[in-house]
Amino acid sequence: MPIRHLAENRFVFADFHLGEGKKNNMELFIDDDIFVSAEDKIMENHAGENNVLVLLGDFFDFLAVEYRKRILAEPTEVSAHEKLQKIIAAHPKVMAALQKFLAQGKIKFFTGNHDLDLRWPSVQLAIKQKLAEKFRGLTDTGYSQAMERVEFIEEETKNGVLFIHGNNGEAIHALPDEKFITSHLGRPLPEPLLNIPYGNHIAADLGKKLAHGSLLCKGNRWVGRLEPHWYIYAESFWKNWKSRWFGLCAFTMLLLTPLRHFFSRRWWVRKSASFWTLFRANFEAMILTAINLLRGRDYTHYPLQILKDNQHIDIIFIGHIHEFRHMVDKHGTIIFPGNWCTTYDVQFPTPTLTWKRWRSAERVIKFFWAMRKMFSPETRHLYKPKKRELYSFGVCKFFDDGYKEVELMRYNPKKDCLEKIN
Numbered sequence: 457m458p459i460r461h462l463a464e465n466r467f468v469f470a471d472f473h474l475g476e477g478k479k480n481n482m483e484l485f486i487d488d489d490i491f492v493s494a495e496d497k498i499m500e501n502h503a504g505e506n507n508v509l510v511l512l513g514d515f516f517d518f519l520a521v522e523y524r525k526r527i528l529a530e531p532t533e534v535s536a537h538e539k540l541q542k543i544i545a546a547h548p549k550v551m552a553a554l555q556k557f558l559a560q561g562k563i564k565f566f567t568g569n570h571d572l573d574l575r576w577p578s579v580q581l582a583i584k585q586k587l588a589e590k591f592r593g594l595t596d597t598g599y600s601q602a603m604e605r606v607e608f609i610e611e612e613t614k615n616g617v618l619f620i621h622g623n624n625g626e627a628i629h630a631l632p633d634e635k636f637i638t639s640h641l642g643r644p645l646p647e648p649l650l651n652i653p654y655g656n657h658i659a660a661d662l663g664k665k666l667a668h669g670s671l672l673c674k675g676n677r678w679v680g681r682l683e684p685h686w687y688i689y690a691e692s693f694w695k696n697w698k699s700r701w702f703g704l705c706a707f708t709m710l711l712l713t714p715l716r717h718f719f720s721r722r723w724w725v726r727k728s729a730s731f732w733t734l735f736r737a738n739f740e741a742m743i744l745t746a747i748n749l750l751r752g753r754d755y756t757h758y759p760l761q762i763l764k765d766n767q768h769i770d771i772i773f774i775g776h777i778h779e780f781r782h783m784v785d786k787h788g789t790i791i792f793p794g795n796w797c798t799t800y801d802v803q804f805p806t807p808t809l810t811w812k813r814w815r816s817a818e819r820v821i822k823f824f825w826a827m828r829k830m831f832s833p834e835t836r837h838l839y840k841p842k843k844r845e846l847y848s849f850g851v852c853k854f855f856d857d858g859y860k861e862v863e864l865m866r867y868n869p870k871k872d873c874l875e876k877i878n
């Protein structure tokens with residue numbers, strides 16, 4: 457029997473959303489120390505192997521960082537650099553862990569919708585230089601080889617395994633064909649701008665106003681941190697007038713945002729979209745997860761379609777929707793490696809479905825009926841949002857004979873070990 461050799465180990469992490477630190481309420485990453493320990497454990501357990509760290513998009517969150525006191529800043533190359541420097545300064549331990557990994561392996565950055573700024577070649581170079589800086593001055597070749605081990609890609613298929621961030625599965629976050637905008641109304645721009653999907657502006661603008669507060673109402677710290685996020689608005693109407701006011705403001709802002717964007721001086725937000733397109737996008741951003749829940753369609757829809765349409769792909773690693781899941785279907789395997797940014801999960805009561813017909817109607821009716829339990833004083837403690845402390849990642853092992861193995865794993869900080877997630 458021929459002996460099979462391990463050719464490459466990939467450790468796939470997604471959605472860290474590193475921001476500019478706690479001074480900004482949009483910062484979602486606080487587990488720097490746990491990431492350092494997880495990296496150390498991986499390097500310890502896999503010393504001497506051909507290791508690749510895959511960061512599957514939204515590793516940096518450029519949309520959560522202010523530039524000239526603005527969150528909705530013009531997406532220029534200069535702003536990208538300033539934001540990057542703020543993120544690097546806010547997360548020195550994470551940067552050091554990446555430097556350490558690079559000393560013995562490779563790092564692949566995938567572009568997500570929150571770190572489209574990685575498309576600027578000079579931003580890529582700045583990150584390469586930062587991660588390879590330990591090698592500077594030793595030998596020129598050591599430094600340049602270390603930089604070559606850092607790679608930036610948008611998607612990759614290797615040996616039947618597809619790696620993607622996954623934002624193209626949602627219409628409002630799908631990437632435009634042109635990477636940069638170089639002209640406006642037939643005139644060339646003084647400097648190119650990043651061509652950003654409209655959904656990004658909703659996250660940065662509406663999301664920030666709801667999280668930080670505005671003239672109308674105080675901010676709600678759950679915005680951006682609770683899954684599913686529509687629950688924040690639904691819940692506010694159940695409680696008292698203070699929180700109901702927040703719900704009303706959120707609803708008003710939802711209606712005003714497309715109007716504001718339509719008439720804004722900042723044309724690069726709307727580009728050539730019509731008012732209705734903007735309106736629909738805002739509406740979908742708020743309640744699409746709720747609609748999908750009611751029509752029984754979940755986030756696996758998009759990768760499943762890719763597996764069906766592409767005979768040569770049998771495994772997909774996909775991030776973006778902040779879920780962890782290892783799913784095996786007749787068309788192939790899908791791994792959602794999970795997110796590392798702060799997330800609280802809402803626990804919903806599960807209704808028992810008994811009807812023989814009208815099952816989808818039953819699901820809707822019983823779901824709303826069961827939601828009472830979440831707000832009644834006797835049972836509400838059972839359904840408090842819980843912090844997701846999973847620290848999950850995907851593993852993909854490629855062997856020299858074409859065989860491959862995939863796994864959903866997690867780092868357990870209490871036991872300081874790596875575990876399988878079943």
Ligand SMILES: [Mn+2]
Nearest residue numbers: 514568569776
């Ligand atoms: Mn994303």
